[in-house]
Amino acid sequence: MRLLRVDRHSPLPIYYQIKEWLREQIESEVLKPQDRIPSERDLEQEFGISRMTARRALGELEAEGYVYREQGRGSFVAESKIRQGLLRLTSFTEEMQKRGMRAGARVLRTQKVDHDKHLASRFGVYAEEVFILVERLRLANGKPMVLETAFLREMFCPGLEEVDLNNRSLYETLRERYGIQLGRAEQTVEARVADDYEAKVLEARPGTPVLAVERLTYLSDGKTPIEYVRSLYRGDRYRLFIELRR
Amino acid sequence: MRLLRVDRHSPLPIYYQIKEWLREQIESEVLKPQDRIPSERDLEQEFGISRMTARRALGELEAEGYVYREQGRGSFVAESKIRQGLLRLTSFTEEMQKRGMRAGARVLRTQKVDHDKHLASRFGVYAEEVFILVERLRLANGKPMVLETAFLREMFCPGLEEVDLNNRSLYETLRERYGIQLGRAEQTVEARVADDYEAKVLEARPGTPVLAVERLTYLSDGKTPIEYVRSLYRGDRYRLFIELRR
DNA sequence: AAGTGGTCTAGACCACGTC
DNA sequence: ACGTGGTCTAGACCACTTG
Numbered sequence A, B: 001m002r003l004l005r006v007d008r009h010s011p012l013p014i015y016y017q018i019k020e021w022l023r024e025q026i027e028s029e030v031l032k033p034q035d036r037i038p039s040e041r042d043l044e045q046e047f048g049i050s051r052m053t054a055r056r057a058l059g060e061l062e063a064e065g066y067v068y069r070e071q072g073r074g075s076f077v078a079e080s081k082i083r084q085g086l087l088r089l090t091s092f093t094e095e096m097q098k099r100g101m102r103a104g105a106r107v108l109r110t111q112k113v114d115h116d117k118h119l120a121s122r123f124g125v126y127a128e129e130v131f132i133l134v135e136r137l138r139l140a141n142g143k144p145m146v147l148e149t150a151f152l153r154e155m156f157c158p159g160l161e162e163v164d165l166n167n168r169s170l171y172e173t174l175r176e177r178y179g180i181q182l183g184r185a186e187q188t189v190e191a192r193v194a195d196d197y198e199a200k201v202l203e204a205r206p207g208t209p210v211l212a213v214e215r216l217t218y219l220s221d222g223k224t225p226i227e228y229v230r231s232l233y234r235g236d237r238y239r240l241f242i243e244l245r246r
Numbered sequence C: 001a002a003g004t005g006g007t008c009t010a011g012a013c014c015a016c017g018t019c
Numbered sequence D: 001a002c003g004t005g006g007t008c009t010a011g012a013c014c015a016c017t018t019g
Helices: A014-027 A040-047 A051-063 A080-085 A092-098 A117-123 A170-178 A196-201 B014-027 B040-047 B051-063 B080-085 B092-098 B117-123 B170-178 B196-201
Strands: A067-070 A074-077 A103-114 A130-140 A143-153 A182-193 A209-219 A225-234 A240-245 B067-070 B074-077 B103-114 B130-140 B143-153 B182-193 B209-219 B225-234 B240-245
Touching (some): B040 B051, B092 B103, B092 B170
Antiparallel strands (some): A182 B209, A209 B182, B130 B143, B209 B225
């Protein structure tokens, strides 16, 4: 162990440096489920920090499902099953990777949209605003999985309609090209049947059941909407996994 | 304000007393969205506690979506929309109440089940264990909404098959009659079409799309499975709402 | 300049589990 | 008895927002 030295001049808080270091150990499986994690007093000594700082690092890992703690016994790496169940705002690409599948994307259409009252009201912005539409077929191991129609506010990502989004993660592009950090999303899920066009694109029978997901994604300030997506998941190929608490 | 006096001899932590006091003010709308919440230093003085303790109370309220905090400005009550979006483990009854609808239940079948290998493996328990099956049609404003088949471990709720669960909340019964506190649940959601029996009970056409939800519910220790439920939601009447973070 | 939240310290006592 | 996590204190400095 001990490959980390905390940097006291970093803008990143100490608790965060320690938390991320431990998280990497867990995700890379250097630390496996049920393994013991250094105690709060260990971390205190090891890094010359106060116990409250060590506690914060462990506390956040617990809240995110990476570790569980037992009074009198210690802190341990949690089952990865529980971690996966946490509802994180992730891209299709990340999600498929977690499921051990290869994610792909085929762009069907990109265009600008403006003066769309209905769309603007979804975002809660002025009707004059310009949006960029990106319609893509998402593939898992080369097979059609999701028909995804995303609308992005052009003012935050000008020129996006020129970017080649075939087999590229949209969220990665937003982050790398526009410095956009996503914060949270509101999502509704319902069951319906695919119409003829949808079924054809998904290579399924018309009338096939689909999960219709609508998502409104906000920037990391939690207030500014940036993306509205409608996704149609093939009911026979996709299952949503959710962990509920309390 | 100031209707609370912290009890230093209570087994309940001080931060928890303050947190619950504030939560009640928010839920009862004494404090409304955007209202300012006492600052950390206010609480410190007001209750004669240290600032770290006040911070913990506010921090948990933030994590649960009740308040948002802005550096340099203060802490404020969050929009109730955001709070509702948090994924909480709730009963159908509670959920319908939140949506402003009247929840009902019609028992279709209750019976004991034992030596069911498939079922026992879902729970991860011995195949010999006895379960109680409760099949109910759940109604919203008197109309069929969900076909719900629950399996409970008899050892935790003996005699449940004798209880009249018509128009009664199962979770309320578990709590009041057996002292059972639920902790978390793992849930999968998929889209499929109803078969003839399901459609008939739900008073829908055969082939109607449904949200098929499977839930494994654990006690408050987070480890002991207690209930396994399969629910079929009418696709045309039900939408799942989810809030994603990070 | 004053007030706010964000981070951090160096202690303390307690409840609990293990040896 | 010892080590663990859970709570709590009384300070400190910082970054940020507002008047």
